[in-house]
Amino acid sequence: MAKRAYGPYRVSILDIAARAGVSPSTVSRVFNNPDLVQADTRAAVLSIANKSGYRPNASARTLRTQRSRVLGIVLPTLENPVFAECLQGIASATAAQSYTIMPFTTDYKVESEEEAVERLLAFGVEGMLLVVSDADSSAALQRLRAADLPYVLIYNRHEKHPCVSVADDEAMQEIVGGLVRLGHRRIGMVCGRLGASDRAQRRCTGFQKAARQANLDSVTILEVPFMDTAISEISAILHRHDRPTALVCSNDLIAIRAMRAAHECQFSVPQDLSITGFDGIRIGSDLAPRLSTVAQPNSKMGSEAVDWLVRSVEQGRLPDARDSLILPYAIQWTESSAPPSPTLNQ
Amino acid sequence: MAKRAYGPYRVSILDIAARAGVSPSTVSRVFNNPDLVQADTRAAVLSIANKSGYRPNASARTLRTQRSRVLGIVLPTLENPVFAECLQGIASATAAQSYTIMPFTTDYKVESEEEAVERLLAFGVEGMLLVVSDADSSAALQRLRAADLPYVLIYNRHEKHPCVSVADDEAMQEIVGGLVRLGHRRIGMVCGRLGASDRAQRRCTGFQKAARQANLDSVTILEVPFMDTAISEISAILHRHDRPTALVCSNDLIAIRAMRAAHECQFSVPQDLSITGFDGIRIGSDLAPRLSTVAQPNSKMGSEAVDWLVRSVEQGRLPDARDSLILPYAIQWTESSAPPSPTLNQ
DNA sequence: CTGAAAGCGCTAACAC
């Protein structure tokens, strides 16, 4: 039993081999190719291994086989449930395939993205799953390309990169279209920091396009870079006399804050103001009123990305951008949206 | 440049040494003990290393040094923001200390806890942070003890284990006390699956104790094992003619569903029904009405646990249960709680 | 200040 310089004892394959009276290779085979080993020796080795709490050392195995079975994960923040739900999907899928994950959060900072990728590369991950701020300009992705490491983006969409996403521009247009059909003519959009996320940008563009098509009476776009001040900034808009009758938000977290802002302005949702979100975080459907939103299959986006990445890794090739997955979204028209009250829409 | 059996090229220390015309040891020193290397050779090596995108191979380094700088994380689910927020705290703190994390979720299943611990042990993590279902009976913790690996529990509380938590029994009593002082005499408690979490149990016990002390007129305890059915089960209680005037929930997610249930029963919160939560998830304070709750410093609990664990690891000793941290909680009396309306409290 | 050599724990040819 080898004693480490400090800390816990760890049993090595040599210890097990010695105790079982076999060679290390036999022990190794028991764990990697059980069939190649006689049933009784296998049983003996296994029993001793279990008794000693032996598990093959992953670092040594990785070094030897050049396979770590570890995937690197890079995402903005777990404070937004959309990413937490996605990571949960990733975690479940990887565990099911006997892979392990190593997550980093970037707080939407590109330097952190690069740092994370660098660390993960050093670690010898076999592939990465990323949610980056801006796929088009990402240095982290260039590095990944240069390193020839398989990766898949989630929530991002880009021609040149393998992505798992939903058609959010389209979804956004559908949302606006729905509101217009309900009778809304003054619609505002509230987005997160546009510079920090190509998603927010795309959704915003989708909104503008739909607004133009519908030839709306009034279109306001409000960028709320920080969640802390979101409520008061939204309230400000609601105090204007020509305030919108509907507020389209670039994500659910903002939409929830918009509901709060409405409440503080003594407006009731949806009678005085319709509100829609984007993402489909779990809690949205338990609110009162339920949040109308574009529900993305967050957990599934994670697990699909895992499946694709693992497949690529095991086949020794890079995921192809042309195989990018656009998963279906589901617009949930629920209680936070309704026709504008007649007096409001003049 | 060594070509892997499949997949990406990776540059090794030998490549760098050769290109720089020095020995591998020198390159190694540049990365680990820069001071031991002459300034100009150091610069030369560094420049070549950067140009080639070289990063020391973590597996090899771990194998050699017996230090992985990886911490294992085991928690129930990221679908509950309380754990997502905590993991975010863990992620930030570990990144700041140049450690990496390897998280596993258990969905409250003890077998998954054991499996996760086993995998992490094999991996050679230097320590673990866990949120287990029941610290007292956990086989995973026994295994950790046997392996002599440093670990810290979060949210769990136990005499024999190093824990970072808040005094939730006390907090629970304070919540009930507060409601009683507001005038509530019929108070109900809604808990998650008690068998799945010693926290839920402790909070429930705290509630019962406080209820007894206050000699309440009516005490209902409702266990809602699954979130999917929570709303309807809570509604059922609210339909009773002697329904509680206040509902104390064992966590915020349940409290949000209780608010929903109240809404569906046409009760307004807090006029017809007061509701309190537990955990202090971020969203709670942006709801309308804001959720009254016991706010735990979730992110900080994670980072404190990291700091403690890392300190222990680096000093080569196990965290001592007697040093367990009980962080302060903050009861937020906000909009979801108020005195009962006079007609209700007969 | 730098190089040579050994070895961390494991697996995969290759022998037998």
Next chain:
DNA sequence: GTGTTAGCGCTTTCAG
């Protein structure tokens, strides 16, 4: 069916 051997990439004495 099993053992022997070499070596994955790195760090670390030990020499010089």
